[in-house]
Amino acid sequence: MPISTPPALLEVDDITMAFGGIVAVESLSFSVREGEILALMGPNGAGKTTTFHVIAGVHTPTKGKIRFNGQDITTLRPDGRCRAGVARTFQITQPFHELTVEENVMVGALAFHRRMADARTDARRFVEMVGLGDRAQVPAKGLSTGQRKRLEMARAMATRPKLLLLDEVTGGVDQKSLPGIVNLVKQLREDGLTLVVIEHNMGVINELADRAIFMNRGVRMAEGTPEEIAKHPEVVELYLGEGGEDG
Numbered sequence: 001m002p003i004s005t006p007p008a009l010l011e012v013d014d015i016t017m018a019f020g021g022i023v024a025v026e027s028l029s030f031s032v033r034e035g036e037i038l039a040l041m042g043p044n045g046a047g048k049t050t051t052f053h054v055i056a057g058v059h060t061p062t063k064g065k066i067r068f069n070g071q072d073i074t075t076l077r078p079d080g081r082c083r084a085g086v087a088r089t090f091q092i093t094q095p096f097h098e099l100t101v102e103e104n105v106m107v108g109a110l111a112f113h114r115r116m117a118d119a120r121t122d123a124r125r126f127v128e129m130v131g132l133g134d135r136a137q138v139p140a141k142g143l144s145t146g147q148r149k150r151l152e153m154a155r156a157m158a159t160r161p162k163l164l165l166l167d168e169v170t171g172g173v174d175q176k177s178l179p180g181i182v183n184l185v186k187q188l189r190e191d192g193l194t195l196v197v198i199e200h201n202m203g204v205i206n207e208l209a210d211r212a213i214f215m216n217r218g219v220r221m222a223e224g225t226p227e228e229i230a231k232h233p234e235v236v237e238l239y240l241g242e243g244g245e246d247g
């Protein structure tokens with residue numbers, strides 16, 4: 001019997017996003033299947049974050065369509081997309097500094113629950129899930145970078161998404177904390193989530209992603225498995241340029 005391919009959960013169809021004369025993303029198309037992890041990579045200014053903004057509803061694209069779970073969400077506002085099942089984290093984490101870790105996650109949980117008590121119960125569960133149980137009552141301003149990234153994930157997960165967009169979730173995280181974050185992302189996928197991750201760390205991409213898209217100047221330059229993408233000349237140049245020892 002043939003093995004059926006899971007349906008596309010997200011379809012980005014010929015998206016262009018222009019800001020006046022600046023074309024941040026140009027004629028970009030890709031789809032993400034249920035349960036898949038797709039990595040978006042590329043140098044600064046490639047259009048990765050703008051792509052996230054368009055998927056999450058921060059920007060309405062100049063051209064093209066976004067379909068999610070069979071529904072055209074191109075003009076849906078961010079809160080509508082959140083209810084539809086799209087959640088995201090930010091490159092620069094923006095917790096409410098004076099609120100505790102648990103209260104920050106309650107902000108996400110309140111997208112799902114009306115009663116504060118239910119939101120708190122749920123928030124506790126997600127705080128535990130991301131490994132911040134012992135920091136639950138600490139103000140968010142006291143967290144390390146890695147802990148803040150975990151908090152962002154908990155807050156996003158508390159909205160009960162089907163699709164999670166992670167913007168550089170390993171960025172600025174020290175080497176010691178990195179495997180924990182990677183394992184957490186793996187666990188989310190095992191729990192049934194579909195993920196798109198903006199990621200610069202090739203080792204992390206290799207470990208996590210089923211597929212990767214390399215963007216530059218708003219355009220998709222290459223798409224394939226992490227192994228295939230790693231051989232692309234611009235990827236080789238970019239990563240040797242950034243990480244090469246001899247320069």
Ligand SMILES: Nc1ncnc2c1ncn2[C@@H]1O[C@H](COP(=O)(O)OP(=O)(O)OP(=O)(O)O)[C@@H](O)[C@H]1O
Pocket residue numbers: 019022023024042043044045046047048049050051091
């Ligand atoms: N709101 C905006 N107004 C004008 N230009 C913008 C806006 N947002 C993004 N841009 C421009 O669009 C281009 C793509 O930016 P984007 O932030 O999507 O890139 P990126 O791949 O996420 O880069 P980085 O890795 O640095 O975050 C850049 O030239 C940026 O200056």
